[in-house]
Amino acid sequence: MVTCKDFLSELNEYLDGSVEAEARQELERHLSECPNCWVVCDTTKKTIQIYRGVDPYQIPTGVHDRLIAALHRRTRAV
Amino acid sequence: MIQRIGQTDGFDEAALVAQAQTGGEEAFTELVNRYEANIYRLARHITQNPEDAEDVLQETFLKAYEHLGDFQGNSKFYTWIVRIAVNQALMKLRKRKTDASVSLDDPYDTGEESLVREIAVWEPNPEQTYSQEEIRAILEKAVDSLPPTFRAVFALRDIEELSTEETAAALNLSIPAVKSRLLRARLRLREKLTRYFKRKGDDFFGYM
Numbered sequence: 001m002v003t004c005k006d007f008l009s010e011l012n013e014y015l016d017g018s019v020e021a022e023a024r025q026e027l028e029r030h031l032s033e034c035p036n037c038w039v040v041c042d043t044t045k046k047t048i049q050i051y052r053g054v055d056p057y058q059i060p061t062g063v064h065d066r067l068i069a070a071l072h073r074r075t076r077a078v
Numbered sequence: 079m080i081q082r083i084g085q086t087d088g089f090d091e092a093a094l095v096a097q098a099q100t101g102g103e104e105a106f107t108e109l110v111n112r113y114e115a116n117i118y119r120l121a122r123h124i125t126q127n128p129e130d131a132e133d134v135l136q137e138t139f140l141k142a143y144e145h146l147g148d149f150q151g152n153s154k155f156y157t158w159i160v161r162i163a164v165n166q167a168l169m170k171l172r173k174r175k176t177d178a179s180v181s182l183d184d185p186y187d188t189g190e191e192s193l194v195r196e197i198a199v200w201e202p203n204p205e206q207t208y209s210q211e212e213i214r215a216i217l218e219k220a221v222d223s224l225p226p227t228f229r230a231v232f233a234l235r236d237i238e239e240l241s242t243e244e245t246a247a248a249l250n251l252s253i254p255a256v257k258s259r260l261l262r263a264r265l266r267l268r269e270k271l272t273r274y275f276k277r278k279g280d281d282f283f284g285y286m
Contacts, residue, residue, distance in 0.1 A: 047267050050204075054214065057122035
């Protein structure tokens with residue numbers, strides 16, 4: 001019997017798809033019976049997806065230019 | 079979409095690194111172009127500050143250039159510079175936090191903390207109910223609330239998609255420590271985002 005606590009401790013592996021087939025079935029059985037764990041699993045998955053889909057930290061062009069300038073200064077100095 | 083390592087076909091990293099090691103400036107610039115966005119993003123995630131992130135980016139590539147001869151090629155060049163960047167970023171944080179009581183270790187990691195507080199279904203497409211700017215601000219604020227090593231683990235595993243082993247090596251942490259921090263980071267971010275993205279009218283608490 002998988003408890004909510006068991007499920008939570010396996011959540012990473014479950015989301016990353018690194019759980020053995022048999023254990024996966026057990027976890028999925030728990031998910032189908034426990035609405036709370038289903039919500040936690042679903043919203044955690046969406047959290048990761050949203051961070052991957054929206055990049056909050058794109059490199060500004062000025063930053064790239066200054067990096068290249070700094071490297072040139074260094075390579076000239078050597 | 080975020081550009082990730084390994085998605086470009088025909089990118090011969092080893093050949094570029096070899097050229098750069100024999101003084102090929104153009105080859106090194108090519109490596110910079112290839113990885114600067116990833117390193118900048120990682121530095122922003124860890125330092126949470128644009129000026130610090132820019133410093134970390136410059137220091138990382140200057141150090142990499144300087145020590146290129148030490149790079150053995152038994153790890154990927156990218157993981158090698160990630161390790162340099164993480165060290166620079168953590169050093170920045172240590173310098174910024176002059177208060178000695180602020181530690182980079184995680185006082186939270188007691189194992190007793192309740193990992194899940196709020197359970198609520200999200201709106202079907204929450205990212206469409208906010209502007210791009212608002213979404214960015216929400217995501218940034220949520221990451222900002224995590225302790226530095228949680229941010230680093232989350233950024234390396236979930237944003238840059240490094241393996242658990244590579245993340246452990248870059249952060250000098252054990253594999254179980256990476257796993258536990260990743261779970262806590264993911265669940266805390268989930269908790270923060272739930273406040274914004276939950277379906278209106280749903281509000282139920284209490285779990286386990």
